[in-house]
Amino acid sequence: MNICAIVFNFFLVMVLLLSASVAWAGDVLEAQCSCGYFKTGLFAFAGRSNYRDVCMAPALCKATGEVVLCNILDDSKASPDCPLEHPAIYGGPDLPPLNPTRDIASWFLQSRGIAVHITDGAYTCPRCGEVSLRFRKIGSWD
Numbered sequence: 001m002n003i004c005a006i007v008f009n010f011f012l013v014m015v016l017l018l019s020a021s022v023a024w025a026g027d028v029l030e031a032q033c034s035c036g037y038f039k040t041g042l043f044a045f046a047g048r049s050n051y052r053d054v055c056m057a058p059a060l061c062k063a064t065g066e067v068v069l070c071n072i073l074d075d076s077k078a079s080p081d082c083p084l085e086h087p088a089i090y091g092g093p094d095l096p097p098l099n100p101t102r103d104i105a106s107w108f109l110q111s112r113g114i115a116v117h118i119t120d121g122a123y124t125c126p127r128c129g130e131v132s133l134r135f136r137k138i139g140s141w142d
């Protein structure tokens, strides 16, 4: 093994370690709309101990008029905070963002072909129904 191969392998290992640690940290989000709706403390995605079975994605519950979190790795895709069977997932086909320019939070689970993107675009508000809800990342958790 020549020196280039050794340096390359070291670099590759570091990249893998860094990406693994990033993949374990969920994001804490808040959602705010111009109508006054505000929800904070949304512990999205997953942490170090549960990332294999849990991916909590922000979703819209039409029954309660709230942004809820929904485990999209659970086959039922139900949320403990929403009585409806299938809350609509933000960023999914039913609730795409309006005018997104970048991701503010995202989650990839390559082994299950799952990617969730929350962008800086506007989303449907659960309270007023206008596409004027915006998410903000306020921290990370694991």
Ligand SMILES: [Zn+2]
Pocket (backbone or CB within 6 Å): 033, 034, 035, 036, 037, 125, 126, 127, 128, 129, 130, 132, 133
């Ligand atoms: Zn609103």
